[in-house]
Amino acid sequence: MAEVRGGGESGDARPQLDEDLSEVSDFLKAIGRQIKILRELAGLTQKEFAKEVGYTESLIGAVEQGKRTPQRELLEASERVLDARGLLIATASDIERAKAKARVRHPEWFRNYAGLEAEALELHDWSAYLAPGLLQTEDYARAVFRMRQPLLTEETVETRVAARMARQEILTRWPRAVFSWVIDESVLFRRLGGPAVHRAQLERFLEIGNTRGMTLQIMPVDRAENAGMDGSFKLFTPKGRPQTGYLEVQMNGRLITDAEEVRLLNARYGTLRAQAHSTQESLSLIEKMLGER
Template structure:
C-alpha cells in the first residue's frame, strides 16, 4: 500500500497545497485575450451589458473574461467574432486557447501526478462518489464552481489551470478502445446545486448523456435505501494497462493508493454490494430526469 500525503484523487476538491508550477504564461495570455475582446467591444460601441446580451452570456462572465479571470469558450469567441467583426482575430485566438489548455494538461501538481498517470492508462475504472460529482464527469462550469469555493481561496489563475487540467483528464472517456467505466453516486450529490441551479442543471444533463453512452454505467444510490455498503467512505477501483487492479481512497489532505491484493479484493466485493444496493442504470437515469423535473 502506498500512502501519498497531502494529495488529491478523482475529485481533487479537498484543501490542497498550491500548485508549484509557474502559471504566468497561461494567466498573462488570458489577460491579453481579455484586453483584445474589450478593445473590440469598445470599438463597436457596445457596453458590457449590451455585448453580453448579444452573445448570450451574463454581463459578469464577460467582465471576468475581459479581466483574464475566465477562459473564453470557443462558442463565445465565435459569437464575438461575428458581432464585433473581428476579421478572424478571435477565431485564431480560439485555437491558441486550445493549445494553452493542452499545456495545462501537464500542470497537475506533483501530489496528483501518480494517480493521474494511472488513470490515463486505465482499462477499467469504477468509482464510488458520496460527496461530489466525480471529476471525470464534471462539466467545466461545475469544476470551476467547485474550485472557486475552495477554502482557503485559490488565485484565479490556479483555478483556471486546475479546471483545464481536469477537462483534459476527461479525454480518457473518448479514447478507443474505450475502457470500462462505472460510477455509483449518492443521490444527495444530485440534489446539491453547487454553483447555482443553472450550473447544476447542465451538470445533471451531462450525467444523463454519459449514463446513456455505451460502456459507461452510472448508478444512483437512492436516499431511501435501508442498506449502504459504502458508509466507510468513497473509493476508486482502477486497473491500469498491464498492471493489477488497485484501489484509491482520499480524505481531507491525505490519500492512499492501495496495491495489497487482499485489500483490493475486499473493496471490490464492497463495490459489488453497492451496485446491487443502488438503482439499476435505467432507474438511475430516470431518477436524474425526475430531479430535473422537480425544479
C-alpha cells in the same frame, strides 16, 4: 501505494499549492487581450458577448484576463461573433501545444493521479458525498471550490475550475474509455451552489446517463446494506498498466497499486453496482426530481 497531498474532487485544502501557469501566462493574457479588444470594437459588453457565444460571463472574464484557457469551441464561436477573420482560431493549435508543454491543467499534488486518469481505458467511480469531478458542471465545481476552508482567492477558484473542466475532455475522446459511476442518492438532494446550480447538475447527470458507453447508477438512501460506507473511491485502468485505485480523505489523496487492495476495491465496487438502482431506474429517479423542482 503512492500518496498525493491535497485531494482532488472536493478541492484543494492547501491554497498555497497553485497550478503552474507561469510558462504560458503571458501567452494566454495576450490571447485574452485580443478577444477583449475585438469584443469592444464590436460594441459588446462581456455579458452580451457571453450570451452570443453561449458561455458564462465569468468564464469570458477569466479568459480575457488570461486566467482560463480558451477551448477551441469558444475560439470558433468568438470568430463568428466578432468577425475575427481567422485571428483567433489560428491560435488553437498553439494553445494545445502550450498546455501540453507547461502542464497547466492541474496542481502539483494532483498531477500524478490526473496523468493516469487522462490515459485511462476504464474508469469506475463511487461517489458518496458530491458529484464526481468528471461530471461536475462549471458552476457546481465553482461552488465546491468557493466553500473550501480556509477560503481560496477568487483567482485560485477560477484556476481550479479551469483544471476540472479540462479533465472532462476525456469524456469526449474516441475510442471512448469504459466509464461507470455509482452515486449516493444523498448527492442528488445536496443543493450545492443553490437551486439553479443544483438543477443544472441533475440535468448533467441525465445527459451522462443517456450517453452511449457511460453507465450512471444511484444508490438509494433507504438500502438496508451499502458496501460504500467507508467513503468514496475510484478504480481506473491506465493504458499499458494494471488497474489502480484512488482514495481521498480530507487533505490526503492516495493511489492504490497493491494488487490485493485493488482487488478488494474491485469487489466492493461490484457489490455497490448490484445494490444500486439499475441505470433506467436511476435516470427515472433524476427525471422525477427535476419534475418536482
